[in-house]
Amino acid sequence: MSEPKTTVSCWRRGLVLGAFALAFVAVLARAVDLQVLQQDFLQGQGDARHLRVVSLPAHRGMILDRNGEPIAVSTPVDSIWANPRETLLHPEQLVALARVLEMNPRDLHQRLAERAEREFVYLRRHVTPDVGRQVMALRIPGVALQREYRRYYPMGEVSAHVLGFTNIDDRGQEGLELAYNAWLTGEPGAKRVVRDRLGRVIRDVENIRPARPGQDLTLTIDQRLQYLAYRELKAAVQAHGARAGSAVILDARNGDVLAMVNQPSYNPNNRGTLRGDSARNRSVTDLIEPGSTIKPFTVAAALESGQFQKESLLQTSPGRMRVGRHTVTDIRDYGLIDLTTMISKSSNVGASKLALAVEPQQLWETFYRAGFGRSTGSGFPGEAGGNLRDFFHWRDVERATMGFGYGLSVTPLQLAQAYGAIANEGVMFTPRLVVSDAPREAYRVMSPHSAQSLMHMLEVAVSREGTGIRASVEGYRVAGKTGTARKLVNGSYAKGMYLSLFAGMAPASDPRLVMVVIIDEPSGDQYFGGQVAAPVFSAVMRGALRLMDIPPDNLPGLRSAARSPAEAPA
Numbered sequence: 001m002s003e004p005k006t007t008v009s010c011w012r013r014g015l016v017l018g019a020f021a022l023a024f025v026a027v028l029a030r031a032v033d034l035q036v037l038q039q040d041f042l043q044g045q046g047d048a049r050h051l052r053v054v055s056l057p058a059h060r061g062m063i064l065d066r067n068g069e070p071i072a073v074s075t076p077v078d079s080i081w082a083n084p085r086e087t088l089l090h091p092e093q094l095v096a097l098a099r100v101l102e103m104n105p106r107d108l109h110q111r112l113a114e115r116a117e118r119e120f121v122y123l124r125r126h127v128t129p130d131v132g133r134q135v136m137a138l139r140i141p142g143v144a145l146q147r148e149y150r151r152y153y154p155m156g157e158v159s160a161h162v163l164g165f166t167n168i169d170d171r172g173q174e175g176l177e178l179a180y181n182a183w184l185t186g187e188p189g190a191k192r193v194v195r196d197r198l199g200r201v202i203r204d205v206e207n208i209r210p211a212r213p214g215q216d217l218t219l220t221i222d223q224r225l226q227y228l229a230y231r232e233l234k235a236a237v238q239a240h241g242a243r244a245g246s247a248v249i250l251d252a253r254n255g256d257v258l259a260m261v262n263q264p265s266y267n268p269n270n271r272g273t274l275r276g277d278s279a280r281n282r283s284v285t286d287l288i289e290p291g292s293t294i295k296p297f298t299v300a301a302a303l304e305s306g307q308f309q310k311e312s313l314l315q316t317s318p319g320r321m322r323v324g325r326h327t328v329t330d331i332r333d334y335g336l337i338d339l340t341t342m343i344s345k346s347s348n349v350g351a352s353k354l355a356l357a358v359e360p361q362q363l364w365e366t367f368y369r370a371g372f373g374r375s376t377g378s379g380f381p382g383e384a385g386g387n388l389r390d391f392f393h394w395r396d397v398e399r400a401t402m403g404f405g406y407g408l409s410v411t412p413l414q415l416a417q418a419y420g421a422i423a424n425e426g427v428m429f430t431p432r433l434v435v436s437d438a439p440r441e442a443y444r445v446m447s448p449h450s451a452q453s454l455m456h457m458l459e460v461a462v463s464r465e466g467t468g469i470r471a472s473v474e475g476y477r478v479a480g481k482t483g484t485a486r487k488l489v490n491g492s493y494a495k496g497m498y499l500s501l502f503a504g505m506a507p508a509s510d511p512r513l514v515m516v517v518i519i520d521e522p523s524g525d526q527y528f529g530g531q532v533a534a535p536v537f538s539a540v541m542r543g544a545l546r547l548m549d550i551p552p553d554n555l556p557g558l559r560s561a562a563r564s565p566a567e568a569p570a
Contacts, residue, residue, distance in 0.1 A: 057148050058186025060170050061214030063163060063177075065223040066256075066435065072163050072177070074149040074170060078132040080123040084112040086142030093140045097123075100134045125168050126150045151177075155223060157265040158230045161281040162221060162433070164381075165268040174279055176219070176433065179381050186214040218435040220256035224547050225249055225540075230261040232539045233517070237263040240522035240532055246283045247518070247536065248416040249544065252511040254440060255420060255429025257378070258544075260284075260413070284376075284383040287409035288518065291485030291529070292346045293503045294367075294405035296422060296454050299339055301366035302354045303450040310453045311338055316349040323400045328352045343457040344466035346482060348404045355403025356396065363399065364391035369445045370418040371428060372410050377441065378431045386410045405485060416516040418445075419503045422458070423479075423511035426451035455479050459508045471502055471534035473542045475552035479511070480504020480537065482529035487521065497521055500532035506541050507553040513544055 063072035080101065087094070091109065098105040101124050108123070115121045124131075125148070132145050151166040153159065164175020172181035188211055229247045237245040242263075249259040262282045266274045280286070302308040319333035330349050334341065342350035355363055367373065373388025387409040389398070401407050410418075413431055421428035425448045430441040446454075458479035462468040467482045483501035486493040500519040505511040517533040517540075526532055545552075 058188045058211040059213040060149060060151065060166070060186060061184040061216045063184070064216060064218045065221050065226075066219060066258075067222065068218070069223055071153065071155050071159055071219070071221070071223055073152050073154070075152050077126045077148055077150045078129070078145040079125045079148050080127060080132070080135050081144060081146050082112060082121050082123055082140075083119050083142035084116045084121055085119065087140060088112055088116060090141055093138060096138055097135065097140055097143065100131060100138070101127075122146075151268075153268045155226065156269060157267045158227050158261070159221070159223070160265050160268045161262045161279070161283070162219070162226075162260050163268065164279075165271065175281065175381065176217070179379055180217050180434070184214045184217055187212040220251075220258065220432055220435055221260070222258045222547075225259040225544050226261065228543045228547070229259040229515075229540050230265075232536050233261050234263050234265075236517075236519060236532065236536045240519060240524060240526065242519045242523065242532075243521035244282060245517075245519045246286070246412045247540065248283050248412050248516050249540070250416050250420050250431060250514040252420055252423040252505055252514045255417065255431050255442070257413075257431050257433050258513070260433075281380065281382070283412045284378065284380045285411070287384050287386055287411060288499055288501075289406050289408065289485045289488065290410050290415055291405040291483035291499065291501055292348075292351075293415060293481050293483035293501050293516075293529075294408070295343055295346065295351045295403070296458060296481055297366055297370050297372075297418065298351050298354050298358075298363070298403045299343060299457065300370075300422075300446045300450050300454060301358050301363045302339070303453060304366060304446055305358050305362050307357060308339065308354070310340065310457070313338055314342060314347075314350040314353050316342075316347050316353075319349065321349050321352060323352065323356075323397045324395070326397050326400075328400055328404075339453075340457045340460055343454075343481065344461040344463070346461075346467050351403040352400035353403075355399050360391035360394050360399060363402070364388070364394075366446070367402075367408065369428075369443075370421060371414050371445075372408060372418065376411075376413055376417050376431050378413065378433055380433065383413075384411050386414055405483060412516050412518050415501075415503055416514055419480075419505060419516065420514045421445040422451050422454050423505040423514050424451075455508060455511075458504065462504065467528075467530040468502065468504070468534050470530055471504055471537045471541075473506060473538055473545065475555055476506050476541075476545060477508035477554045478504055478506045478538075478541070479508040480534075482534055484527065484529045498527040500527055500529045502529050502533035502537045504537055504541075506545060507550065509553040512548070512550050513541065515541060515544075 060074040062070050065071050094109055095105045098108045149170050151170055153163060162175055164177040165173055166177050167173050172178040229249060233245045233247045245263040247261050251258055260283045264278045266278045313336055315336050316334045320327055320329040328348050330347050334345055334347050337350060367388055373386050375383050375385040398407050417428060417431050426444055426446040427442050428445045458481055459477060460466055462471050462478045462480050468480050471480050472478050481503055485499045487497040487499060500522055503516045505514045515537055517536045519532045522532045
């Protein structure tokens, strides 16, 4: 009876062992199949579930001043992003994440829930390194850092109106950042990476396309002069309780813009301070009536017509003249004066008589050749062209008032460009903000003889005989013209609202710098250009001449060897 039991037991043992052996062989065969025969396929399938193509941010080109100093740079920063599909699976960790990001937990959850179908959502852009480290320390699945760039402006508000600013995606929005956005913007690259479950990159798989950085842009601006002009303009606007102000400095020899500043300004590094129209570059967008600063060009039209010479006389008594229903007045009776005295004393009656004596077309052509009524061609976004009505429509009163700066409008840059023609013996350059190898654009506005005559008249205007004595600079001969214009408000000239102007150049013996200063609505008793704008010109020009190492031309030792302004040739 025991043999059958033993036989059955052996059979069962063999069956069980055989089953285990078959199972082992099956598992082994499957392992070989997965680990050897299908390794590449399965590895690819696994990677595909964690493989992503990520963008490589491109570095935006720097903006440099004429001396190679950076005035706009892009610095690397991190941004926080999330994959809502993964992050929403761990709602208990959102409270800690919201605390680090200084967000409301409910708002954070709602933001992710509304974008649950996406794989990439920004949570906070351009965070500090400390915030980035705190976020990654939480180890929340689906939350990671993205490398980006943020624009930084070392000069802050000093150069804000020229440079403009970029948005959070580092794209130009205002100023030269906008005008040259295509030049400055790089081309993003791309690479294929493997991310872990937390969204971190654990392996670079393939470089698809390298990032191409943007090109640098070199400006004609000299940051030393930019700071100097801004400091003095801001001080003057505050001291006189003015509404606004602008100042422009040009290189008299080629039209390069060396400085361009405005008040009020803003800090482009903190656009939270941007209010109202403070982003507007008033030097190229705002139109003003130039007042008496236009008188040299009225004289130029008279000289170019051949009807007048520098010594020609004008009868201005009794200090006023009737033109139609309107009366043109001087602050006092200057009597019989020559053209030099008319400029130095700033006689409105004399300027009106000149304008009425010259053919309307001659006056219009002189103004137009000087750049009034058309854009300077600087290339700055939003530049205004000014207003200069066609001479066919001029009435006598318009001709008379245009002679002393009313009835036309210009920008501060246009006015500086026009004075540059006087400084450069009658040749006017197109203002340039960006250094370029392109040929200079220049053309003749007036004859060298007329320009030399005007230089002499303008130099007298900055002497004790003229209205611009406060624009003088010790050791240098200065030429320039004051201007005071009543502001046009709602179609009529407002009482007590003025523009104070000064336009001039130095050294007068060989002009190197041209500058225009405009103070908008100075308050108090002082509002004349000679009182408000001329001192700004003097302070800035004094520093600029020293910084550019331009030698003096009016030292005691030089005066004895040089003729006085009154004796200088026309």
